[in-house]
Amino acid sequence: MQSFNIVVYVFAAIIVASAALVAFSRNLVYSAFALLFTFFGVAGIYVMLSADFLAAVQLLIYVGGILVLIIFAVMLTHRISDVEISNQSLRPAQGALILIGIMAVLLGVIFKTQWSLEGQLEYQATTALIGDLLLKKYLLPFEIVSVLLLAALMGAAVIVRKEVRGEQSGGKS
Amino acid sequence: MVGLNHFLVLSAILFSLGVYVVVSRRNAVAILMGVELILNSASINFVAFSHYTTSSMGGQMFAIFVIVLAAAESVVALAIVLSIYQQFRTIDADEASTLRE
Numbered sequence: 001m002q003s004f005n006i007v008v009y010v011f012a013a014i015i016v017a018s019a020a021l022v023a024f025s026r027n028l029v030y031s032a033f034a035l036l037f038t039f040f041g042v043a044g045i046y047v048m049l050s051a052d053f054l055a056a057v058q059l060l061i062y063v064g065g066i067l068v069l070i071i072f073a074v075m076l077t078h079r080i081s082d083v084e085i086s087n088q089s090l091r092p093a094q095g096a097l098i099l100i101g102i103m104a105v106l107l108g109v110i111f112k113t114q115w116s117l118e119g120q121l122e123y124q125a126t127t128a129l130i131g132d133l134l135l136k137k138y139l140l141p142f143e144i145v146s147v148l149l150l151a152a153l154m155g156a157a158v159i160v161r162k163e164v165r166g167e168q169s170g171g172k173s
Numbered sequence: 174m175v176g177l178n179h180f181l182v183l184s185a186i187l188f189s190l191g192v193y194v195v196v197s198r199r200n201a202v203a204i205l206m207g208v209e210l211i212l213n214s215a216s217i218n219f220v221a222f223s224h225y226t227t228s229s230m231g232g233q234m235f236a237i238f239v240i241v242l243a244a245a246e247s248v249v250a251l252a253i254v255l256s257i258y259q260q261f262r263t264i265d266a267d268e269a270s271t272l273r274e
Contacts, residue, residue, distance in 0.1 A: 001174070008175045012183045019190045022206055035206050038187075042213050049180065049224040051233050054216075054240075061240050066209065066247045073202050073251045077258040095197030099189045106185035115177055121224050129230055130237070138234050145241050152245035156252035 008048050015041035032071050039063050053127045180221035187214035201254045201264040205247060212243045 018037035025031045039062040046055040134142050187210055194207025216236040223232020257269045 005175045008179065012179070015183060016186055019187050019210055022210065023190045023194050028200060028203055031203060031206060035209065038210065038213065042217060045180070045183070045217055046220055046236075049217075049220045051220050051224070051236070054220060054233055054236055057237060057240055061244050062209075062213075065244055069247060069251050070202060070206060070209075073205075073254055077202065077254065077264045092197055095193045098196055099193040102192055103185060103189040106188065107182065110178055110181045110185060115226060117177065117225055118227065121228055121230075126230065126233065130233065133230055133234055141238060145238060149241065149245055152249050156248045159249070159252040159256055 004048070008045070011041045011044035011048065014038075015045070028074055032067070032074050035070065036063060036067055039067060050121045050123045051126060053130050177221055177225040180217060180225075184214040184217040184221070187211075187217070199265050199267055201257065201266050201269075202251075204266060205250050205254070208250075209243060209247065212239055215239060 015038055018034040018041065021034035022031045022038060025034065039058060042062075043055040043058040046052075046058060191207045191210030191214060194210060195204050198204050198207065216239050219232040219235045219239070221232075223230065223235075254264055258264050261269045263269065
């Protein structure tokens, strides 16, 4: 149990430190790479919460997909020369006020509520269980999400393609 | 002993840092990073409640759907960011203030 606590604290420290770096770093590229460590830490927390399949999905989709997309977007849209200017914080004082306010409210709720700690999931391989649930209880959300993914794919392609065509015609005229 | 509260506090910290990023950053890609932080904190909450307060897998299923939605959201948002960049030559969320070309 002692080692469990230590591992959870280590992952929590990684998450908080790298998320703070995402929030307060002046350099957008540093923020993007700090986000990598946040996602790794969250995957570790999933393992500690008996969600092994979810941890693998987190690594595959967040680190392998979303983060790579974000870094691509940073590199494509970002003039490295004016890193300092293009990532400056707007209204940091008001932002800090909101941060402290939200954290105070959330911590108050967390410590005031008596959570009913009924059953605990035991540590087991969850992949088969999740596959079973996806094809039985959660079949409708599963199908809807697959249609949504197709729509997002087509939408992204259409958005980017239209702009290129508009720019070409603008260049000719 | 690490319990439910520890994970809830962790996700509260992550959530408020994400809101700070969304509120204070001017760069559209940085705002998107803040949204990802918020979604991750929500997933941690789902999984923590699923682990400690029920003996069902419902929270983990929700977290899977959250991850799928995050992927779809970031694809569309980055497409919009790239097309804003082609139009305005900047991704400052304050500069890109018109919908027309």
